[in-house]
Amino acid sequence: MPELPEVETVRSELAPWLPKKKVAAIRILHPRATRRNTGPSLRSAKNPIIGGEINSVNRRGKFIWLTFDRPYALIIHLGMSGQVLLPKSPAALSPHLRARIEFTNGKRELHFIDQRTFGYLALEELVEDPFASAEFDGQIPRSITHIAPDLLEVLNGKVLARSHKELNAMIRSRKSEIKRVLLNQEVVSGVGNIYADEGLWSAKIHPETRAHHLTEREVDRLLNALATIMARAIEAGGTSIDEQYKRVNGESGYFDVELDAYGRDGEPCSRCGTLIQRLRFMNRSSHLCPKCQKKG
DNA sequence: TCGAGTGTTATCCC
DNA sequence: GGGGATAACACTCG
Numbered sequence: 001m002p003e004l005p006e007v008e009t010v011r012s013e014l015a016p017w018l019p020k021k022k023v024a025a026i027r028i029l030h031p032r033a034t035r036r037n038t039g040p041s042l043r044s045a046k047n048p049i050i051g052g053e054i055n056s057v058n059r060r061g062k063f064i065w066l067t068f069d070r071p072y073a074l075i076i077h078l079g080m081s082g083q084v085l086l087p088k089s090p091a092a093l094s095p096h097l098r099a100r101i102e103f104t105n106g107k108r109e110l111h112f113i114d115q116r117t118f119g120y121l122a123l124e125e126l127v128e129d130p131f132a133s134a135e136f137d138g139q140i141p142r143s144i145t146h147i148a149p150d151l152l153e154v155l156n157g158k159v160l161a162r163s164h165k166e167l168n169a170m171i172r173s174r175k176s177e178i179k180r181v182l183l184n185q186e187v188v189s190g191v192g193n194i195y196a197d198e199g200l201w202s203a204k205i206h207p208e209t210r211a212h213h214l215t216e217r218e219v220d221r222l223l224n225a226l227a228t229i230m231a232r233a234i235e236a237g238g239t240s241i242d243e244q245y246k247r248v249n250g251e252s253g254y255f256d257v258e259l260d261a262y263g264r265d266g267e268p269c270s271r272c273g274t275l276i277q278r279l280r281f282m283n284r285s286s287h288l289c290p291k292c293q294k295k296g
Numbered sequence: 297t298c299g300a301g302t303g304t305t306a307t308c309c310c
Numbered sequence: 311g312g313g314g315a316t317a318a319c320a321c322t323c324g
Contacts, residue, residue: 116320
């Protein structure tokens with residue numbers, strides 16, 4: 001499911017449920033479900049969050065993490081196909097269920113489902129947030145300290161260590177294509193292939209334009225377009241956990257937002273009517289209007 | 297049968 | 311060392 005708006009939808013759906021819940025057990029059902037764990041093992045029945053009470057549900061970019069009444073965080077990364085569900089009944093277990101968390105108080109379990117297993121859970125120490133966000137009590141999990149603040153954090157002025165203007169300049173200091181820069185989570189996080197295409201279409205910028213050839217104005221237009229599209233997607237993403245549970249896989253419910261470029265190759269551009277093109281790019285696809293988005 | 301798919305990162309190379 | 315490019319991870323669907 002996962003670019004920033006989809007991950008934020010998951011976070012916001014978990015946020016009313018999880019605080020005050022106490023972890024009774026964590027069952028890892030697939031070897032890759034914890035593979036990037038750099039902290040204590042989640043598989044151990046004595047791991048430090050067993051018995052812990054959840055405090056908060058946080059997100060930066062495409063990463064979610066839970067904090068506890070102890071100095072560890074549980075990272076949830078959805079990868080390409082991950083879902084988090086709180087099923088009402090265990091009857092319809094997904095064949096792609098990779099992990100489940102049981103709570104001492106409350107009948108519902110948390111299920112982590114992931115067809116392609118690019119997602120994972122990880123238990124991590126909390127360290128000081130290098131970007132000094134006004135959120136998260138100044139702490140983030142150790143293994144995501146290299147992930148840049150996400151676009152909404154920057155544009156809302158929540159991070160002290162990176163202003164909108166600094167992000168703009170950082171983007172324009174890069175020599176590679178603008179779409180590569182947008183997808184680099186160490187520059188700005190949360191943007192993936194779909195929203196990159198949508199933002200570039202909206203700002204009328206060709207994805208292969210070298211970032212250092214863009215003007216400050218153009219980059220501003222791009223960042224504002226991305227923020228607008230993502231905010232709209234978050235608003236549209238208000239599907240409930242229960243509804244998601246009825247869906248077959250992580251792709252369902254993902255394209256509720258009206259898209260102008262992504263996946264629309266061969267269809268007319270909604271601005272000028274020229275047919276949307278698809279280009280091969282970084283082992284994936286770029287979608288663009290060849291008339292609106294001239295290569296710069 | 298083959299290619300393509302929403303993400304991240306290890307590992308090359310320059 | 312750093313930045314950049316590429317491959318690899320795994321599974322399903324059209």
